[in-house]
Amino acid sequence: MQGRCMKCKEQKEMTKTEPYEMKNGRQAMKGICGDCGTKMFKIMPGKKAE
Numbered sequence: 001m002q003g004r005c006m007k008c009k010e011q012k013e014m015t016k017t018e019p020y021e022m023k024n025g026r027q028a029m030k031g032i033c034g035d036c037g038t039k040m041f042k043i044m045p046g047k048k049a050e
Contacts (some may be wrong), residue, residue, distance in 0.1 A: 003042040005033040014040050 005012045014031030020041075022028055027044040 001029060001031065001042065003029070003031065003040045005036065005038055005040055007036050007038040008033060012040070014042070 001014045001017050002011050003014045004010070013034045014029065015034045017029050017031040020028045020030045022043075027046070029042045029044060031040045031042075032038070033040055
């Protein structure tokens with residue numbers, strides 16, 4: 001999965017990804033930048049079905 005790394009300032013491949021649900025119910029993914037090791041976060045499209 002790709003996400004924007006704030007340290008590298010580019011789209012990078014995320015490693016060690018895990019799903020995450022935000023307080024408002026939106027789905028997201030947490031991971032680590034494959035190049036520099038910085039934590040990354042990507043909000044996924046759509047809302048959780050209730």
